[in-house]
């Protein structure tokens with residue numbers, strides 16, 4: 263029986279509302295008398311900016327660094343559209359990813375059977391869909407330098423971003439992809455634009471090399487990222503694990519998420535390297551969706567992606583596989599019973615609130 | 628009655644086969660006795676590499692520069708997977724775009740009524756779809772320097788690409804988007820990642836500024852590019868004109884193309900700035916699909932995207948609006964009659980060859 267330290271960072275918009283539903287699950291786990299969870303809470307994004315002019319305070323960063331896992335809601339909203347770039351809400355999220363070295367972002371896109379109809383795709387295209395996007399999260403154009411706007415005079419400015427990848431960064435993320443593939447369909451598709459980008463050429467080479475050295479049992483394919491986007495729309499079930507860089511991963515995982523009908527359903531895990539001494543990985547769990555400021559406070563938010571993200575924490579940070587399975591099954595059976603938040607409701611469905619959905623999942627447990 | 632100089636660059640794979648079908652249309656136009664077309668032909672991509680070790684020869688580049696329009700097939704194939712980066716097939720295409728300064732890439736995604744069923748999306752999501760992606764084509768990460776792989780020693784390499792945009796590049800592409808929007812639904816959605824990229828911040832500012840100075844009659848929205856990809860899948864009909872950078876345009880236009888059911892259907896136009904003296908724009912027309920080496924030589928290729936690209940040439944380079952309309956209507960009615968190449972055939976459809984499809988379109992004319 264272990265005690266785990268969680269830092270909850272609800273953030274902005276619907277973040278706090280959906281975090282409330284996770285707290286219910288945590289309370290249930292604590293009452294169960296197996297592992298227990300100690301929670302602390304912090305501010306991130308616009309909420310942190312309003313409190314102390316930063317997208318995350320040094321104090322909360324320190325808490326994140328020492329927590330066993332960070333549970334992250336969502337950041338951003340029109341309220342902070344005009345704050346300086348360095349302290350915009352997203353900067354808090356990006357700093358957490360970078361300083362915690364969370365290089366591996368796992369984004370499953372699964373289609374819940376009860377929701378196959380909610381998709382804009384034909385049911386046979388997405389029924390049973392189960393793909394995992396492994397996105398590199400601490401490199402590429404997100405963090406490369408120079409990253410700046412230069413004033414050239416004459417009313418001209420120049421915006422510059424730099425895409426940079428080193429061998430070791432590509433190697434470690436491909437290992438994560440190969441290892442995860444072994445626990446699933448044993449297939450990896452690597453996506454880049456090697457026909458245009460030098461970083462894509464290197465990406466392709468290193469993934470191929472890594473595959474040769476110890477992962478030949480896994481089937482490896484390569485696809486250009488634009489063709490990959492297309493194939494995701496055409497026939498997503500051809501994929502098992504997709505491994506790709508930070509920016510392509512951002513785009514492709516959003517497309518993949520939308521295939522399943524609702525972004526409000528999809529969780530993600532961001533993992534660091536195992537600590538050489540303890541074997542522990544730093545980790546952060548967050549829904550793929552954003553802060554949805556337009557529906558914040560109305561009780562319309564879907565808490566499922568947030569709760570499913572916490573289930574990923576149980577699985578990947580705490581090896582509480584049974585508990586993770588329980589939570590995921592509770593989500594499924596709640597959906598099977600017909601409960602729908604507004605985003606996933608079809609015409610005629612009874613719509614429940616954020617809290618009602620959370621309570622129903624809890625009741626299933 | 629004018630004479631127009633066309634340079635045909637069939638390229639690799641199915642390129643030459645689909646170009647044959649365009650030549651039939653050109654012959655028909657010449658026989659019609661209005662404007663006439665003089666055609667010359669050159670090599671590009673793997674074909675050019677095989678002939679003279681370059682992705683396009685200086686001679687063919689010179690022809691392209693002086694032609695009234697270039698009609699481009701497709702380049703690439705596994706045969707050239709291991710040729711040096713500088714002379715890979717795509718380098719020919721990229722050099723044409725860059726040296727001809729074809730900064731404006733127009734990619735319509737329309738859903739032919741006869742084909743609504745071929746899409747992986749539900750019919751109501753794509754029926755009547757008519758969007759236009761205006762992609763910046765001579766800037767961004769495609770051409771920015773440094774673009775290189777550095778050997779860091781210790782078995783480590785570093786791949787670098789640079790995303791660069793200057794004010795004037797963003798301004799001219801947004802003007803194209805606003806002007807085209809006026810001829811359509813009068814709505815532009817600009818997509819970037821200003822929450823992560825400085826070039827995205829500048830992009831957003833310049834588009835907003837350009838809109839203020841003379842285009843306020845057009846409705847302008849902004850969307851993050853990842854959300855844009857998602858919204859294209861969710862409800863594409865919300866868009867009219869989308870304006871975006873080179874790399875996002877590459878990804879988003881491929882996703883948009885796939886919404887319509889077949890990539891084999893979609894044309895594109897790449898335009899330069901009007902010549903200050905003659906008003907003429909340099910221009911190249913190419914299908915959005917690639918060289919499909921797997922089906923090259925089998926007669927399975929769909930010539931429609933290529934023929935529709937030529938129709939765009941009639942419209943944008945030669946102001947032969949009536950002729951462009953005729954060709955586009957001939958494509959539509961051929962589809963209405965049930966003719967299908969393999970890529971767009973449903974079960975039970977009679978499948979026709981590349982040449983049969985071309986002849987049928989010609990017969991409609």
Ligand SMILES: CC(C)[C@H](C(=O)O)[C@@H](O)C(=O)O
Pocket residue numbers: 352355512822823853
């Ligand atoms: C909020 C934003 C900075 C972030 C990203 O671009 O990575 C988001 O889109 C995501 O995918 O997690």
Ligand SMILES: CC(C)[C@H](C(=O)O)[C@@H](O)C(=O)O
Pocket residue numbers: 457458488717720877
């Ligand atoms: C062939 C390739 C270089 C090209 C691109 O990336 O621009 C293609 O994907 C396209 O969209 O025209």
